Amino acid sequence: MTVTLERPGPTPRTGPPAVEVKGVSKVFGRGDDAVVALDGVDLSVAPGEFVCLLGASGCGKSTLLNVVAGLDQPTTGTVDRSSSRPAVMFQESALLPWLTAGRNVELPLRLAGVGRGARRERARELLELVRLDGQAEKRPHELSGGMRQRVALARALAAATGLGGSGATEVQPGVLLMDEPFGALDAITRDFLQAELLRVWEATGTTILFVTHDVRESVRLAERVVLLSSRPGRVVREWGTGVDTDPEELHGDITTELREVISAHGR
Amino acid sequence: MAAEDRPVLTEDRESDGTLDVGRGLDALDTPTEHRAPWWKRFATSVVPPVVAVVLFIVVWQILWASAIWPEFKLPAPGAVFGEIGTQLVSGQALSIIWTSISRAVLGFLFAVIIGTPLGLLVATVPVVRAAIGPILSGLQSLPSVAWVPAAVLWFGLTDQTIYFVVLMGAVPSIANGLVSGIDQVPPLLPRVGHAMGASRAQSARLIMLPAALPGFLAGLKQGWAFSWRSLMAAELIATSPSLGFGLGAYLNYGQTQSEMEVVIAAIILILVVGIGVELLAFRPAERRILRARGLATGP
Ligand SMILES: Nc1ncnc2c1ncn2[C@@H]1O[C@H](COP(=O)(O)OP(=O)(O)OP(=O)(O)O)[C@@H](O)[C@H]1O
Ligand SMILES: [Mg+2]
Numbered sequence: 001m002t003v004t005l006e007r008p009g010p011t012p013r014t015g016p017p018a019v020e021v022k023g024v025s026k027v028f029g030r031g032d033d034a035v036v037a038l039d040g041v042d043l044s045v046a047p048g049e050f051v052c053l054l055g056a057s058g059c060g061k062s063t064l065l066n067v068v069a070g071l072d073q074p075t076t077g078t079v080d081r082s083s084s085r086p087a088v089m090f091q092e093s094a095l096l097p098w099l100t101a102g103r104n105v106e107l108p109l110r111l112a113g114v115g116r117g118a119r120r121e122r123a124r125e126l127l128e129l130v131r132l133d134g135q136a137e138k139r140p141h142e143l144s145g146g147m148r149q150r151v152a153l154a155r156a157l158a159a160a161t162g163l164g165g166s167g168a169t170e171v172q173p174g175v176l177l178m179d180e181p182f183g184a185l186d187a188i189t190r191d192f193l194q195a196e197l198l199r200v201w202e203a204t205g206t207t208i209l210f211v212t213h214d215v216r217e218s219v220r221l222a223e224r225v226v227l228l229s230s231r232p233g234r235v236v237r238e239w240g241t242g243v244d245t246d247p248e249e250l251h252g253d254i255t256t257e258l259r260e261v262i263s264a265h266g267r
Numbered sequence: 268m269a270a271e272d273r274p275v276l277t278e279d280r281e282s283d284g285t286l287d288v289g290r291g292l293d294a295l296d297t298p299t300e301h302r303a304p305w306w307k308r309f310a311t312s313v314v315p316p317v318v319a320v321v322l323f324i325v326v327w328q329i330l331w332a333s334a335i336w337p338e339f340k341l342p343a344p345g346a347v348f349g350e351i352g353t354q355l356v357s358g359q360a361l362s363i364i365w366t367s368i369s370r371a372v373l374g375f376l377f378a379v380i381i382g383t384p385l386g387l388l389v390a391t392v393p394v395v396r397a398a399i400g401p402i403l404s405g406l407q408s409l410p411s412v413a414w415v416p417a418a419v420l421w422f423g424l425t426d427q428t429i430y431f432v433v434l435m436g437a438v439p440s441i442a443n444g445l446v447s448g449i450d451q452v453p454p455l456l457p458r459v460g461h462a463m464g465a466s467r468a469q470s471a472r473l474i475m476l477p478a479a480l481p482g483f484l485a486g487l488k489q490g491w492a493f494s495w496r497s498l499m500a501a502e503l504i505a506t507s508p509s510l511g512f513g514l515g516a517y518l519n520y521g522q523t524q525s526e527m528e529v530v531i532a533a534i535i536l537i538l539v540v541g542i543g544v545e546l547l548a549f550r551p552a553e554r555r556i557l558r559a560r561g562l563a564t565g566p
Binding site: 069071085087088090092094096097098107108110111112131139140141142143144145146147159188189192195196 | 285288289292293295296297298455456458459460461462463464465466469473474477478480556559560561562
């Protein structure tokens, strides 16, 4: 399958950013053992944008994502989010093993106090969106790794968008934070899920901040690739993947820069 | 197809290949569950223990027939089952078993009522864990018979003595089971709950407790076994007309009358009740809970 970067054309991004990270630092521990995981990171993600955070292992990608998610507090700096609560998706699907796929998707709605009928209907819709129609009654252990990640995606979408654009209310596309969600999958399944994620993103208009250490994945998925350096984590450079960019060339550029960042640590 | 009325990406238009690959992956990777037919499960789970019991009785019969030991040491299987039979026919057996089972069940329920909040407290409050966690695990290895003399001195020959011994036997197991159940919950699950905005109460009710259920059930199972054991020890040692006539007292009666077939009949009844409760109550619950999570092993 060839990877194309052709998109329906650059969508104008209007309105305030969906996520705005300003001067965020994160230090773990104190004294001599202190680890500076992040140091003065600035990042702004427009509504509906798909941004990849790229960096070597241990550079603080997960830390930054957790700070954006509100699961961790930054040591200094601020995070502004337009949507109340971004949804998070991890490398493991983290589905609750005693609930069916449908109930797992319903869970964020249940926590938000949505009534049974409405949330069941929404879960059915979202499972259909990730092409798992008719699998709502299956338990996680009865699904393959790729299907579990799709259930997790549907659940994250439920968390990010609530009941969606039902009725006259405006669609709330929400913010999706993904921490190497396809990292534990085999190459073919990963390839398929990348295509699926792009389709879902197009269909929902969700803002996505996607962490990966795979350059090819970032070039394929993102509209904008942000490279983080390691210890301390800082934004080194960013690339846009517009219509006029050659993916192979971009892949080469980013790989060279990433190598540069990593080998700087050996010196 | 859901995607048709939505904006579609290049990949989709480019080929239905992606879709077919996706369907193929789903079909190939989905774990298939093999469940043997019922007669096969019956043959592998019920037949072996029945054969073992029959063999045991045959060997017993042969040993008895060879008359190595005198009759008062090793009675005939027939004599023992005859004793059980007459007790059953007279209705005496039911009354004896009921006396013991009703006590064990009541004691077990008390133990659950005390052990569950205790386990919750130990699992969630670090100070409490540091203070009584080790004692709780230590108590688990203390045979509860050791409490009988103290209980008799404290409460006299009353039902309180018996319930006290049962509680000391069962509560630590139940509390510890809940603690290890909660400890074994993968940390990712409460994190996911937190990320989805679960309040503390919601997280406890909808995530932690169901996640800890398998460990809690194991604790309950062990708690039942300890209740039953402790009860027998207490009934055997603390005998008095005021305490009623349960299985332990029946066993004690056999010993004082030097009636070996009564002694063995009592042991068999104690065993049958213990195994019966395990098979009828705990095994099915465990099966259901583990199977729903894909953790069930064996037939
Ligand atoms: N709770 C913690 N306490 C101490 N140090 C931590 C903690 N969490 C992360 N770190 C350190 O912070 C740095 C960044 O970690 P982080 O997990 O964010 O990296 P990452 O880019 O996500 O790596 P990976 O690609 O392996 O997932 C690492 O050096 C790590 O050792
Ligand atoms: Mg990480």
